[in-house]
Amino acid sequence: MDFGALVGVFLGVALVNNFVFAQFLGICPFLGVSRKVDMAFGMGCAVTFVMTISGVVTWLIVHGILTPVGARLLGNPEALYVLKYVIFIMVIASMVQLVEMYLKKFFHTLYTAFGVFLPLITTNCAILGACLLIDMNEIYRASLLKSAVFAFGGGIGFALAITIMAGIREHLRHSNVPKALQGAGITLLTACILALAFQGFAGIGK
Amino acid sequence: MKKFIDESWLVLVLGAVFAVLLAGAQTSFSTRIRTNQQRALNEAIGEVVPGTQRSEVVPIEGYPRDVFKCQDADGRLTGWAIDAVGLGFADKIRLVIGLSPDAETITGIKVIDNVETPGLGNKIAGEGEDAWANQFRGLKATGRVVRVKQKARPENNEIQAITGATISSDAVTRTVNEAIERVRSKLPTP
Amino acid sequence: MAAPTTNLQQFKAGLLDNNPVLVQLLGMCPTLAVSNSVENALVMGAAVFFVLTMSNLITSLLRNRIKPHVRILIFTLTIATFVTIADLTLRAYVFEVSKKLGPFVPLIIVNCIIIARAEMVAIKSGVWRSLADAWGCAIGFTLALCILATIRELLGAGGITILRDAGWAWHVSPKAFEPHAWVIMIMPPGAFLTLGVVIGIVNHLRARGARGGA
Secondary structure, three states: OOHHHHHHHHHHHHHHOOOOOOOOOOHHHHHHOOOOHHHHHHHHHHHHHHHHHHHHHHHHHHHHHHHHHHHHHHOOOOHHHHHHHHHHHHHHHHHHHHHHHHHHHHOHHHHHHHOOHHHHHHHOHHHHHHHHHHHHOHHHHHOHHHHHHHHHHHHHHHHHHHHHHHHHHHHHOOOOOOHHHOOHHHHHHHHHHHHHHHHOOOOOOO | OHHHHHHHHHHHHHHHHHHHHHHHHHHHHHHHHHHHHHHHHHHHHHHHOOOOOEEEEOOOOOOOOOEEEEEOOOOOEEEEEEEEEEEOOOOEEEEEEEEOOOOOEEEEEEEEEOOOOOOOHHHHHOOOOOOHHHHHOOOEOOOOOEEEOOOOOOOOOEEEOEOOEHHHHHHHHHHHHHHHHHHHHHOOOO | OOOOOOHHHHHHHHHOOOOOOOOOOOOHHHHHHHOOOHHHHHHHHHHHHHHHHHHHHHHHHOOOOOOHHHHHHHHHHHHHHHHHHHHHHHHHHOHHHHHHHHHHOHHHHHOHHHHHHHHHHHOOOOHHHHHHHHHHHHHHHHHHHHHHHHHHHHHHHOOEEEOOOOOOOEEEOOHHHHHHOOHHHHOHHHHHHHHHHHHHHHHHHHHHHHHHOO
16 A cells, blocks of 8 residues: 555644635534634544544445446446445444444443534534545545545544644633634634645645 | 334334435436536547547557557548556546557547646646647657757657646646557557 | 524525624635636636525525434435536536636535535525525625635736636736736635635624724
């Protein structure tokens, strides 16, 4: 297995095409949960976990079920693709439920710490976004391993973005932000600068 | 069992109704969508191999993408078109390369998919009289195309990079060279 | 502000006072991604209009039969179905734009705006009220997107171009500006910047309105 290619995929999605700063995924939790570093980091971990599993499961469903069933029963491997979006979102919702139940049973403190954020991960566009991006890209569609690395890297990139933002916002609490910009305003402006910084990663594929 | 049905009958009914709806939408739109997907490629082939009215895929051993044999309305060979993909500055670049019937000369290239930096890298896809890609017309396919910077008059098989977008220019040049190298010797003799 | 009591008030609320993007701060992902050109913004707005209408309509029609335990499931199922239909329609009729919108059309499924309206209005209101709400929010969303897109495209590309591939192009540009365009505006940092500034302005205006008016 070409390890270099996998590293390329990982860095590509975690840094160059960062889900938050370059692809605009996961903005709602990014704005909502980035107030404190420990919460942000926890959210980042949960998202990475759910994203990786969902990415792998949706890939397996498309290639292991939809394509062969379509080919065998209907003569056209792409016939059942119209059900993809419905299936993807159902899978993600179920994964989140499972993660919730698992945490509740085995890591109860973490579960209470997350509170309402866990179910909110379902509507986190980053998770569905990762599954869709894998599905839309010829390279990842062909390789489960690369898709898994992509999903994992995407989650890490998100975790990185949200944690950095939380660090900055904790400092901002002691500054004088104009009233109109408090909350979303200043967060977005900070994100602008961070996005500019992350642009610097472009070309790392070389 | 009754409780299950009691709670979820609506979900099952809706599921069935929606499945039918989706199947209907799929059948109505699929032909149009397929035509759309082909259109960009067909238009590009028409541009890089002048005079082409028809094209058919010819399988080339060891090359995973499509290579087209291009003919005019009377069936005469107008040239060859190669669908090539390479890694650019930002992400993949997809382009079509046109070769003359004897596969000795490049008749043109067209970038059909790219996400390079707007205003800089994406000039590789620019159109019109002074499009950057026009430089490739007439170059020799028998040797490598070479990218140079700030040379007053590029000569034999050299092309000028876009100022401020060397990496994108390099990506296109490299993709063109690699594709031609892999395909040219394996083209069927007309 | 007082809860809207008439359908017209519900409509206007979604449009301005309770604008889903600029006031409720929902649906930010597509807002940032799709506001890089007015054409993208309008097509996205149309897609959201369609999905929100159908979602609110169906939820409202079935409101007395949806059991509480399964309501989120039903919302999601409905939304996913109509998003798929919208996606197919876009790919059939405006293929180039649909490619530029990328994953954001299917991402309408998790657009918080749609689920929020189903949960807060459609499940408890009659058909016309739900439709008024859907239309107000959808047009409000499109409006917000277009405001951002106009700023970004004018400053970032030097002009606005619409419907290039449907055969007719409507192009507006102060020609002199084009070579000096700030390309950064159509790239990610520009998105964050524009949205941040616009929200700041909206907050400021709202605060002034609250102090001066009520």
